[in-house]
Amino acid sequence: MKTLARVILLLLLVSSSAFAARVERLIDNWQPKHYLVNITLNDQLSEITSASVRINLTIVKATREIEVEFGEMTVDRVTLNGLPATYLRKDGKLHFDLPQAVGPGESMVLEVEYHGKPKDGLILTKDKDGNPAAVGDNWPNRVHHWIPTIDHPSAKATVTFNITAPANQEVVANGKLDHVETTATGERTWTYSEGVPIPPYCMIIAVGQFAKVEPVERALTPLSYYVPLSERDLALKGFSPAAPVLQFFTNTVAPYPYEKLALIVGATRFGGMENSSAIVFTSNLFNRAAAPPIGMSQRFGVPLNNVSLIAHEIAHQWFGDSVTESTWSDLWLSEGFATYFAALFVQRFEGEDAFRISMNNATLAVFADEKKKLVPIFDRDTENLMELLNANNYQKGAWVLHMLRSQLGDDAFFRGIKNYYESHKNSTASSEDLRAALEKASGKNLRTFFTRWVYDSGHPQYELAWYWLGKRELRLVLTQRQSGNAFVDPVPVTITTVSGKRDVILKPAGKLLIERVPLRQKPISIEVDPRNVLLDETTVKGN
Numbered sequence: 117m118k119t120l121a122r123v124i125l126l127l128l129l130v131s132s133s134a135f136a137a138r139v140e141r142l143i144d145n146w147q148p149k150h151y152l153v154n155i156t157l158n159d160q161l162s163e164i165t166s167a168s169v170r171i172n173l174t175i176v177k178a179t180r181e182i183e184v185e186f187g188e189m190t191v192d193r194v195t196l197n198g199l200p201a202t203y204l205r206k207d208g209k210l211h212f213d214l215p216q217a218v219g220p221g222e223s224m225v226l227e228v229e230y231h232g233k234p235k236d237g238l239i240l241t242k243d244k245d246g247n248p249a250a251v252g253d254n255w256p257n258r259v260h261h262w263i264p265t266i267d268h269p270s271a272k273a274t275v276t277f278n279i280t281a282p283a284n285q286e287v288v289a290n291g292k293l294d295h296v297e298t299t300a301t302g303e304r305t306w307t308y309s310e311g312v313p314i315p316p317y318c319m320i321i322a323v324g325q326f327a328k329v330e331p332v333e334r335a336l337t338p339l340s341y342y343v344p345l346s347e348r349d350l351a352l353k354g355f356s357p358a359a360p361v362l363q364f365f366t367n368t369v370a371p372y373p374y375e376k377l378a379l380i381v382g383a384t385r386f387g388g389m390e391n392s393s394a395i396v397f398t399s400n401l402f403n404r405a406a407a408p409p410i411g412m413s414q415r416f417g418v419p420l421n422n423v424s425l426i427a428h429e430i431a432h433q434w435f436g437d438s439v440t441e442s443t444w445s446d447l448w449l450s451e452g453f454a455t456y457f458a459a460l461f462v463q464r465f466e467g468e469d470a471f472r473i474s475m476n477n478a479t480l481a482v483f484a485d486e487k488k489k490l491v492p493i494f495d496r497d498t499e500n501l502m503e504l505l506n507a508n509n510y511q512k513g514a515w516v517l518h519m520l521r522s523q524l525g526d527d528a529f530f531r532g533i534k535n536y537y538e539s540h541k542n543s544t545a546s547s548e549d550l551r552a553a554l555e556k557a558s559g560k561n562l563r564t565f566f567t568r569w570v571y572d573s574g575h576p577q578y579e580l581a582w583y584w585l586g587k588r589e590l591r592l593v594l595t596q597r598q599s600g601n602a603f604v605d606p607v608p609v610t611i612t613t614v615s616g617k618r619d620v621i622l623k624p625a626g627k628l629l630i631e632r633v634p635l636r637q638k639p640i641s642i643e644v645d646p647r648n649v650l651l652d653e654t655t656v657k658g659n
């Protein structure tokens with residue numbers, strides 16, 4: 117009996133640790149296809165006086181019930197396929213029992229009418245001039261506070277907005293502005309439609325007394341800036357990197373995925389929020405000091421950290437918005453890509469030194485984070501999604517891409533990235549999808565690389581000891597000092613002798629590698645990873 121009890125206890129322990137993994141609200145039995153969002157705001161933009169959201173949905177699994185996430189606002193009326201429906205409101209969800217079972221492939225229309233002041237997601241505030249503003253800011257799962265949705269990145273859908281606001285207000289939203297109409301009561305209704313599916317956290321409206329500024333030169337998509345009235349004169353220079361960024365990513369990846377691009381200075385709890393085709397930047401964007409040691413951009417005359425930020429948010433239009441992470445564990449496919457592609461823009465437009473500095477800063481951020489906690493990039497456990505905005509998903513994700521580029525070569529790497537984008541645009545992708553695309557482009561098996569760098573934690577701490585044995589022979593002993601498993605990436609080593617430099621590639625299979633190198637003279641110095649192609653720490657001991 118004791119043994120049995122112990123077995124049961126063990127089973128309980130095993131199953132409870134299995135349950136520790138974060139539970140995500142994935143698409144289960146239905147999938148949204150299109151949202152029609154009608155919102156009327158009051159005079160002071162302090163409340164939604166009336167709203168209705170119509171969701172065209174498709175059943176993906178036979179079901180008798182449907183659940184949609186919705187925040188705390190007052191629900192006035194709900195219909196299913198045009199008929200009044202009863203629902204149960206519980207745990208932040210509206211729950212519907214269907215009159216009969218529906219099967220996969222069937223379409224339904226769910227409509228919710230509501231009003232009130234959203235607790236989150238749509239920020240009702242004042243801009244820096246003190247004028248009222250209403251700006252969506254939904255990452256990671258805050259859109260359901262003002263739009264009923266499946267609030268998970270994988271639940272992508274197209275969206276049409278009809279936003280009614282006082283006539284003195286400007287309205288921006290995702291997609292193309294179809295028309296503006298004046299209502300019988302003198303307000304204006306703005307209709308925007310986003311024709312390709314976007315993740316719910318990217319659905320946005322921004323309402324306020326913006327100055328709208330457009331660059332003189334034509335960009336690859338209609339480009340406009342929405343800034344507080346007092347910053348009208350700062351917008352053109354402040355956003356001057358945007359058009360070259362659009363050009364650069366179009367050349368490097370694919371054509372821009374949306375109908376227009378609006379860059380907005382307004383309310384966001386982030387430095388920038390990458391809403392599809394309507395990015396919101398922090399209200400102090402144009403007052404930010406240049407961060408040392410990178411300083412000012414020679415090219416654009418703005419702080420280099422702003423160049424990076426603008427490039428980062430625009431890179432998200434391809435990575436994150438168009439190719440969306442299929443789970444929160446795959447977040448690096450959004451943040452790591454945006455960080456690395458911003459660095460690539462910096463490399464092209466600001467030079468190698470600026471690029472090196474940004475990759476070195478990334479290294480420092482990763483090492484600092486890893487001192488606190490060792491967690492894989494592919495993180496299935498962290499419950500608080502805000503905590504996923506960490507060095508793993510940003511800087512280490514960027515480093516993973518940089519190492520893949522270094523190991524596969526530019527040609528295979530960028531071909532793989534283009535194929536990955538092409539296969540998953542307007543849809544979702546997983547880390548395994550990226551691996552498959554890069555394997556196909558390079559002909560290399562990347563399972564070990566992904567297992568160690570994406571699904572495991574830490575970084576290599578190499579210690580190279582060298583021994584001059586005389587008789588034209590050098591012995592190299594490469595030891596990996598990190599806790600955890602070995603890294604088997606090729607390690608470049610440069611040996612300097614009086615006759616010059618010689619490059620050697622060490623190929624560790626475990627934590628200890630001993631290699632003999634024939635060499636004419638005793639080394640003067642030996643350097644590990646001299647061109648910094650690995651996210652590593654190195655020490656060299658010689659005699």
Ligand SMILES: [Zn+2]
Nearest residue numbers: 428432451454
């Ligand atoms: Zn980002």
